[in-house]
Amino acid sequence: MNEFARLLDRLALEPGRNDKVRLLTAYFASTTDPDRGLALAAMAGDLPVPGIRPAMARALVASRVDPDLFAMSYDFVGDLAETIALIWPRDGERGHNNPPAPTLSVVVEALRATGKTALPARLAALLDDLDEIGRWALLKLLMGGLRIGVSARLAKTAVAALGPVSADDIEEVWHGLAPPYEDLFAWAEGKGPRPQSSDAAPFRPPMLAHALDDASLAALVPGDFIAEWKWDGARAQAAVFTLADGERGARLYSRAGEDLGGAFPDMLDALRGAGFPDAVFDGELLVRDEKGAARPFSDLQARLNRKNPTPKMLRDMPPLLRLYDLLTLEGEDLRPSPFMERRARLEAVARGVQHPAFDLSPTRTFDSIAELVEVRKNAPLESEGLMLKRRDAPYVSGRPTGQWWKWKRDPMEVDAVLMYAQRGHGKRASLYSDYTFGVWRGSELVPVGKAYFGFTDAELKQLDKWVREHSVSRFGPVREVAHEPANGLVLQIAFEGLNRSPRHKSGLAMRFPRVARIRWDKPPAEADRIEALEALLPVGPPETKPSVPRESA
Amino acid sequence: MKTADVLTLSPAGLYCPMGDFHIDPTRPSPRALITHGHADHARAGHGAVMATRETLDIMALRYGEGFTRSRQVAEPGRATRVGEVDVTFHPAGHVLGSAQILIEAKGFRVVVSGDYKRARDPTCAPFEPVRCDAFITEATFGLPVFRHPEASAEVERLISSIKLFPDRAHVIGVYSLGKAQRVMALIREAGWDRPFHIHGALEKISRYYADAGARLGEFTKVATAEKLGLAGEIVLCPPSAIADRWSAGFADPVRALASGWMRIRAFARRGSAQLPLVISDHADWDALRDTVVETGCSELWVTHGATEPLTHWARARGLDAKPLDMVGYGDEEAAVEEAAP
Numbered sequence: 055m056n057e058f059a060r061l062l063d064r065l066a067l068e069p070g071r072n073d074k075v076r077l078l079t080a081y082f083a084s085t086t087d088p089d090r091g092l093a094l095a096a097m098a099g100d101l102p103v104p105g106i107r108p109a110m111a112r113a114l115v116a117s118r119v120d121p122d123l124f125a126m127s128y129d130f131v132g133d134l135a136e137t138i139a140l141i142w143p144r145d146g147e148r149g150h151n152n153p154p155a156p157t158l159s160v161v162v163e164a165l166r167a168t169g170k171t172a173l174p175a176r177l178a179a180l181l182d183d184l185d186e187i188g189r190w191a192l193l194k195l196l197m198g199g200l201r202i203g204v205s206a207r208l209a210k211t212a213v214a215a216l217g218p219v220s221a222d223d224i225e226e227v228w229h230g231l232a233p234p235y236e237d238l239f240a241w242a243e244g245k246g247p248r249p250q251s252s253d254a255a256p257f258r259p260p261m262l263a264h265a266l267d268d269a270s271l272a273a274l275v276p277g278d279f280i281a282e283w284k285w286d287g288a289r290a291q292a293a294v295f296t297l298a299d300g301e302r303g304a305r306l307y308s309r310a311g312e313d314l315g316g317a318f319p320d321m322l323d324a325l326r327g328a329g330f331p332d333a334v335f336d337g338e339l340l341v342r343d344e345k346g347a348a349r350p351f352s353d354l355q356a357r358l359n360r361k362n363p364t365p366k367m368l369r370d371m372p373p374l375l376r377l378y379d380l381l382t383l384e385g386e387d388l389r390p391s392p393f394m395e396r397r398a399r400l401e402a403v404a405r406g407v408q409h410p411a412f413d414l415s416p417t418r419t420f421d422s423i424a425e426l427v428e429v430r431k432n433a434p435l436e437s438e439g440l441m442l443k444r445r446d447a448p449y450v451s452g453r454p455t456g457q458w459w460k461w462k463r464d465p466m467e468v469d470a471v472l473m474y475a476q477r478g479h480g481k482r483a484s485l486y487s488d489y490t491f492g493v494w495r496g497s498e499l500v501p502v503g504k505a506y507f508g509f510t511d512a513e514l515k516q517l518d519k520w521v522r523e524h525s526v527s528r529f530g531p532v533r534e535v536a537h538e539p540a541n542g543l544v545l546q547i548a549f550e551g552l553n554r555s556p557r558h559k560s561g562l563a564m565r566f567p568r569v570a571r572i573r574w575d576k577p578p579a580e581a582d583r584i585e586a587l588e589a590l591l592p593v594g595p596p597e598t599k600p601s602v603p604r605e606s607a
Numbered sequence: 608m609k610t611a612d613v614l615t616l617s618p619a620g621l622y623c624p625m626g627d628f629h630i631d632p633t634r635p636s637p638r639a640l641i642t643h644g645h646a647d648h649a650r651a652g653h654g655a656v657m658a659t660r661e662t663l664d665i666m667a668l669r670y671g672e673g674f675t676r677s678r679q680v681a682e683p684g685r686a687t688r689v690g691e692v693d694v695t696f697h698p699a700g701h702v703l704g705s706a707q708i709l710i711e712a713k714g715f716r717v718v719v720s721g722d723y724k725r726a727r728d729p730t731c732a733p734f735e736p737v738r739c740d741a742f743i744t745e746a747t748f749g750l751p752v753f754r755h756p757e758a759s760a761e762v763e764r765l766i767s768s769i770k771l772f773p774d775r776a777h778v779i780g781v782y783s784l785g786k787a788q789r790v791m792a793l794i795r796e797a798g799w800d801r802p803f804h805i806h807g808a809l810e811k812i813s814r815y816y817a818d819a820g821a822r823l824g825e826f827t828k829v830a831t832a833e834k835l836g837l838a839g840e841i842v843l844c845p846p847s848a849i850a851d852r853w854s855a856g857f858a859d860p861v862r863a864l865a866s867g868w869m870r871i872r873a874f875a876r877r878g879s880a881q882l883p884l885v886i887s888d889h890a891d892w893d894a895l896r897d898t899v900v901e902t903g904c905s906e907l908w909v910t911h912g913a914t915e916p917l918t919h920w921a922r923a924r925g926l927d928a929k930p931l932d933m934v935g936y937g938d939e940e941a942a943v944e945e946a947a948p
Contacts (some may be wrong), residue, residue: 060764066872067881073772119751120923127752127915131871140752140870186754237947445819479873 055158057085058093059191074204078212082239089158092233094213094455096158096195098206099312101235103165104173106196108134111586114174114181118143129531132479135197139190142181156183161192205310205600207259217244222451225257225311252343254303255293257311258381258389259451260336263458266274270459271423278451280393280417280446281429283437285376286351286551288358289316289337292375302326306339314339316361321373324411333403335447340413341371346410347434348374350553351565377404378415381449389449396449405480430463435551435590439463453594457563465548466590467570471499471578472543475521477531478506486521486533489569491545495560495584499537502560502587505547508568517572539579546571552590562587608715610741610906613692620933621719621743621910625712626690628657630719633936638692640681642721643705644669644784647936657681659696661704661819665784668811681706683732698724700734701888702785705815709737718902719743724887725894726758730785730821731794734879734898742904746912747889748867755867755891761884762793768861768882769839776837776857780846780864780880783809785888787843788816790865791823793886794841804829804837806844806853807892831856850879867891896920911936 061081065265068074082090083409095101115124115138124141131137156164161180168176178194181189194200210228211221219242227249231238240246242321264270289309304325306314315322321339340348341357353371357363380400381389388396397417404414420426430440439462447457470491478487488506492499509517520543525533536542548570555563615622619632628638635652642648642658644665649658651670656663657679662714666674681687681696683706688762696706699721707720716739723734723745748755769777781787787809794803803826805813810828817823829842836855848854849862867887875883890898899907907921907928914930921928 063872066884067875068885070880073859074770120920123751123916124921126913126919127750130750130913131752132873136872137752140754144754186756 055161055192056155056156056188057081058089058096059184059188060192061093062191062200062202063187065204066267069203071208072317074418075215076214078204078209082213082216087239088234090239090412091236092158092162094209094235096509097202097209098203101162101195102233103162103196104170105198106173106177107419108197110174111135111138111193111197114138114178116451118178123567125319133430135193135199136190138181139186139193142186142189145325151194155185155188156180165196179512180391206312213238213242215446216242222259223248225259227312228311229256240296243422254295254297255305255334257291257307258334259311260289260291260309260310261379261449261451261458262453263460264453266442266459266461270456271461274423274426274442274459276420276422276426279420279442279459280397281420281426282378282415282417282441282443283434284439284441284462285338285340285348285415286436286438287338287340287348287354287376290337290375291381292325292335292337293333295332314358317363318373319363320368321375321411324373324375328407328409329410330401330407331384333383334375334381335375336381337375337401340374340376341412342374346374348376350436350563351551352553352563373411375412376415377412379449391448392446393443393449394445430461433463438462438550465550465566465570466544466552467548468493468502468587469544469573469576469581470502470537470547471537471581472545473499473501473537475517475533475535485514485518487518489517489545491547492537492560493582493584493587499578500560500561500584502558502584503547503549503564503567505545505569508548508570509572513569513572536586537578540577542578544573544576545569546573546577552587554591558585560587562591608713610715610717610908613710613717613741614719614743614908615717616931616933621653621918623690623692623710626692626694626710628689629723630708631936632653637818639675640689640708641666641700642699642708642719643860645702645722645782647720651675655679657687657705658696659683659706662706663704664815665812667813686711697735697737698732700725700728700731703731703788703819703821705731706783707737709739715740717741717743718904720745720898722747722889723893723898724890725898726755726887726891728888729796730788730791730816736898738900738903740904741906741908742826742899742902743908743910744895744899744917745889746895746909746914746917748887748891749895749909749913749917751892751916753867753870753891755870755887755889756885758789758793758886759797761865761886762790765794765841765863765882765884766797766799768863769841772859773839775859775861776834776840776842778844778854778857778860778862779840779884780849780862781809781843781946782866782888783845784812786865788813788821788823789888790884790886791826791843792821795822795824799841800824801840802827804840804842806842806848808845808848809843813831825891834858846878899926 064077065074119141127141128137210224214221214224236248242246291307293305295303304322306318306321308314329604341353343349357367357371380396383399433439442459470493473487473492475486476488478485478489490501490504492501521533521535524536526536527534547567549564549567551565552564619629619636621630628640629636630640631642631648632639637654639653640657641662644662649666653675655677656675660680663678683879686693686695693711695709699705699707699907701722701724701808707718718737718739721757725734743842750897781790791803805826807828835858838858854860861882862880863882863884864878865884865886867889869883869885907915907926910933914932918928918930
C-alpha cells in the first residue's frame with residue numbers, strides 16, 4: 055500500500071502525460087498480482103471498498119489527537135485527509151522486527167470484510183500500520199477527492215505500454231473485466247490470451263476538440279464547417295443494443311469510459327424504452343426540469359457525484375441526453391463516414407423517437423467569420439460557447455487537428471464591491487485570500503458570490519494589506535471590510551454563468567467567479583447593481599430547445 | 608532573577624540589557640551576537656559582531672569584509688564576559704557555524720537557540736542540549752503535522768527517480784547556505800559519484816564548505832550552453848530558480864525542492880515541484896518537544912514560526928510559555944532567496 059501511495063503522490067505532481075504513463079508502467083511492471091490490478095481499479099474508480107464520511111474521519115482522529123492541536127493543524131494544511139495522515143500518532147513505531155506494512159490487497163480485503171460498525175476500528179488499525187503517505191492515499195481513496203490527474207484511459211495506456219497491446223485494444227475488452235484484472239495484465243505482457251469480452255457495447259474512445267485560437271479562426275473556411283452550441287453538461291456515450299434473449303440492453307459511459315449506468319439507471323431505462331434501433335450515440339448528458347428544459351450544471355454535478363441516486367433525485371432531476379453524433383447504427387460502424395452523413399442518419403433516428411429524455415443538439419451554418427462572431431455573442435446562457443465541426447470529418451478517437459474546434463464564449467463580468475475577506479488555507483493560511491463581494495440593491499449591498507483566485511501573488515499581498523487596513527469587524531477567520539459608497543474596494547469579477555439560487559440572499563449563484571481586475575480607481579458607488587446581473591439570467595424557465603435561427607438539415 | 612531581567616524585546620529584536628547587546632537583530636545595532644549566517648538572522652551594518660568563526664566567514668562571503676566595524680570570534684563551549692553576563696556559544700546543528708547562545712546572569716541561565724535541528728547533518732556539528740532556566744526557541748515547523756522523515760530515505764527517492772527517468776535532468780531547489788551542501792553530502796553518502804552541476808548562487812558557500820572539510824565531491828557551475836546535455840545528471844539551484852526560466856533550459860527537467868515545507872502537498876504544488884523532498888534543517892514537532900524537555904527549562908519563549916501550537920503544548924505540561932511572534936525572522940526556508948553573492 056505504501057508503494058502505491060508513493061506512486062499516487064508522485065502522479066499528483068507530475069504534469070506531463072507521457073511522464074505519468076512511465077511512472078504507471080514502471081509500477082505495473084514491478085508490482086505483482088493482485089496488487090497492481092487493484093491499483094488499476096482504484097484509478098479507474100472501480101475499487102471495491104466502502105466509502106467513509108468526513109465526520110467519521112474526524113471522530114477517528116479526535117480519539118487520538120489533542121483537539122486544539124488538530125484544529126490548528128487543519129487550519130494550516132487545509133485538507134482533512136492530508137491533515138489526519140500527517141498528524142496520526144506513531145505510537146506503534148515500526149522496528150526491524152515488525153511485520154512489513156500491509157499491501158494494497160491486504161488493505162482492500164480488510165475493508166471489504168468489515169461491517170459498518172467495526173469499520174472505524176479497522177481503519178484506525180490500518181492507519182497505524184501505514185506510513186504518512188500510505189495513510190494519505192488510503193483516506194483519499196475512501197473519502198474521495200483523490201486528484202492525481204490520471205484518467206481510466208491514461209491508466210489503460212500505461213497497461214498497454216507493458217507489451218504489444220494498444221490502449222484501444224484494452225478499451226474494447228475493458229467493460230467485460232473485473233478487478234484485479236489478472237487476465238488483462240497477462241495479455242498485456244504477452245503471457246496470456248486476449249480476455250473474452252462479454253460486453254455487447256464496449257466503450258469507444260470519443261473524438262475531442264481543440265480550443266480555437268486566433269490563427270485558426272482566421273484560417274477557418276466557413277463553408278467547410280457546421281456550428282453547434284457547446285452545452286454545459288457532461289460528455290457521454292450511450293449505447294442501445296439487443297441482448298441474446300432479444301431484450302433491449304443499454305449502457306452509458308463518461309468521456310473517460312467510466313460506466314455511468316449506476317448513477318443514471320433512469321437514463322438506461324429511457325435508452326431501452328425509447329424505441330431506438332441498436333446504436334451508439336455521442337451527446338451531452340444534462341439534467342432536465344419538469345418542463346423538459348436543461349437545468350444548471352450544478353444539478354448535474356449533484357447526480358454525477360452520487361454512485362447511487364436517491365429516490366428524490368430520480369424524481370426531481372431526470373436526465374436529458376442531447377444527441378449530437380452517431381457512431382454505429384444497427385451494427386454498421388459509421389465512424390469512418392463524414393460528419394454530415396452521420397448527422398443525417400442521427401436526425402433520421404431521432405425523428406423516429408419521441409421521449410422527454412432525448413433531444414437533438416441543433417446545428418447551424420454560417421457564411422462568414424463575422425456572422426460566426428455574432429452568433430457566439432448571442433450564445434444561450436446554458437451553453438459554454440460554440441463547437442465548430444468539419445463537415446467531412448470522420449469520427450476519430452482522440453484529438454485530431456483541424457476537425458473539431460471549441461470556441462468558448464467570453465466570460466461575463468460585473469463590478470462588485472468587496473464585503474468580507476476570509477483567510478485561506480495552506481500556504482495562504484496567513485493571508486486574506488477568499489473574498490465575498492456584493493452589488494447594489496437600492497442603497498444596500500447584497501452579497502452575490504465569493505472568489506479566491508484570478509489574482510497574482512503580488513496582487514494577493516496588496517489585497518491582504520488592504521483588507522487588514524480597512525477591517526471594520528472580525529468573526530473568527532472572517533473580516534468585514536469597509537463597503538460604503540465612497541469607501542471600499544471594487545473588484546471586477548469574471549464568471550462563466552449565472553443561475554437562480556434560493557440558497558443565496560441575492561437569489562443568484564455564479565459559476566467560476568474569479569477576480570479579473572482590482573479596480574483601485576473605482577469608487578464603490580459606481581459598482582454594478584443587481585439588475586445588471588438579473589438581466590444575465592436565463593429567461594424564465596429556459597426553453598426546451600434553444601432557438602437557433604437556421605437549421606442546417 | 609527572572610528571564611525578563613536578562614532578555615527584553617526591542618524594535619530590533621531580542622536585547623540583553625545587562626550585557627547591552629542584541630541577538631540576531633533585524634536592524635543595525637551597536638553590538639550584535641549572531642547565531643548563524645542565514646540572511647534573516649545575520650544582517651550587515653552592525654557596530655560589532657560576535658559569532659562563531661564560520662558564521663563570521665559566511666557573513667564576510669555574503670556581505671563583503673566590511674559587514675561590521677569590528678568582530679569577535681566566539682569559541683564554542685567557552686564562556687565570554689560581556690557586560691554583566693557570561694555568554695557561551697553551543698552548536699545548534701542548523702548549518703555550518705550555527706550556534707545557540709547561553710546567557711548566564713548570576714547563575715540564571717537563558718538559552719537563545721536561534722534555528723536548530725536534531726537530525727543528522729554530515730556538514731555541521733550536531734546540536735548540544737544545554738540545561739537552562741529559560742529556553743528561547745524557534746517553531747518554524749511547530750505543528751504536529753510536521754514530522755520529517757529520514758533524509759536518507761528522501762535521497763533514495765531522488766536516486767530512484769533518476770533511474771526511472773535517465774533522459775531527464777533532476778533539478779533540485781535548495782537554499783544556498785546549508786541545505787545545498789547538506790543535500791550534496793547526503794547524495795554522496797548514497798553512492799552518487801558523478802559531478803554536481805550547480806547554479807552560480809551556490810558556488811561561493813559550497814567552496815567554503817568543501818574547504819572546511821565537507822565531503823561534497825566534484826561540483827561545477829552550470830554553463831547555459833551545456834544545460835541540454837545534462838540529462839540524467841543532478842543540478843542544484845536556489846528554490847527561486849526552480850519556477851523561473853533558469854530551470855526551463857534543461858532536458859525535460861524533473862523539478863525537486865528540498866524543504867520541510869514539502870510535507871504539505873499544497874506547498875509542493877505551489878513551488879512547481881514534481882519531486883518534493885522533505886529534507887529540513889529545522890527541528891520538527893517531535894524534536895522541538897524533545898528539546899524543550901531536555902533543556903529542563905521552566906520558561907519557554909517561542910520566537911517565530913507556528914508559535915501558538917508549541918505554546919499550547921508547553922502550557923499543558925505546566926511550563927510558563929509565551930509566543931513572541933517576532934517579525935523579521937521570515938525563516939530562510941520561507942523567505943525569498945537572497946540575491947546571489
